[in-house]
Amino acid sequence: MYNTLIVDDEFWMLEGLKKVIRRDCPDYTVTAVAKDGKQAIACLEKEKIDIVITDILMPGMDGLQLLQEIRRRGWKLPVLIVSAHSEFDYAKQAIHYGAFDYLLKPLNRTQIVSTLERAKTVMAPSAKGREDVLNTVPVAQAPGKELVERIRQSVQESFMENLSIADYSERMGFNASYLSRLFKQETGKGFVQYVTEQRMEAAISMIKDGKLSMTDIAKQIGYADYKHFRKVFKQYTGTSPKFYQNGEGEADDEEERGE
Incomplete structure (x- = not known):
């Protein structure tokens, strides 16, 4: 099972993602949720997380800052960015910091399932631990x-x-x-x-x-x-x-x- 952290300050988005993952992604489990980047970092420090799904616009530390901090700390787990904003600069920054993918809201079930299925190809078995994840940078990064x-x-x-x-x-x-x-x-x-x-x-x-x-x-x-x-x-x-x-x-x- 891949432990998933969802980061979003909108309740309906958190619940929607949890529902899709629980129903349609049997290899994933939502281990933790956070309402901003700081809470997410705290979760990553104490939980074994394999993948992060995060919104961009959040109070405090936003999604791009979270992604940047994850990379600064040397954590190589895949980060999936979701956003209601289609501006090219957002996507460019996300790719620059090594986001696995950038999806636009409103998300649909097919998008989520397809992306998480692809993400499995770049995640090492859990026994190897976080530091061995993504030793080979995938095309998407x-x-x-x-x-x-x-x-x-x-x-x-x-x-x-x-x-x-x-x-x-x-x-x-x-x-x-x-x-x-x-x-x-x-x-x-x-x-x-x-x-x-x-x-x-x-x-x-x-x-x-x-x-x-x-x-x-x-x-x-x-x-x-x-x-x-x-x-x-x-x-x-x-x-x-x-x-x-x-x-x-x-x-x-x-x-x-x-x-």
């Missing part, structure tokens, strides 16, 4: 730059596949909107734009190589529809693939139809 770099590397290797930020969100355990904003902040580009650029640069390289037909190139980089590929390519380079190949500059509409 990677700093923003490292997280985005992992996504970039993955896209560079598999841009020909049907990729979406939602796929990475599910795989890495993050809110999709958070990942999208983080990716744009770190790269200066939206996720879809980045994938498109990787595809177009690959197409340009293949066109210069001259070994494949335009239709085959389109399929190689993930476009089953050649017309769609041609449209995107023209938006990216200013000319159609065939005219790019011939070095003739931009085609007019009549010539485009002639393709």
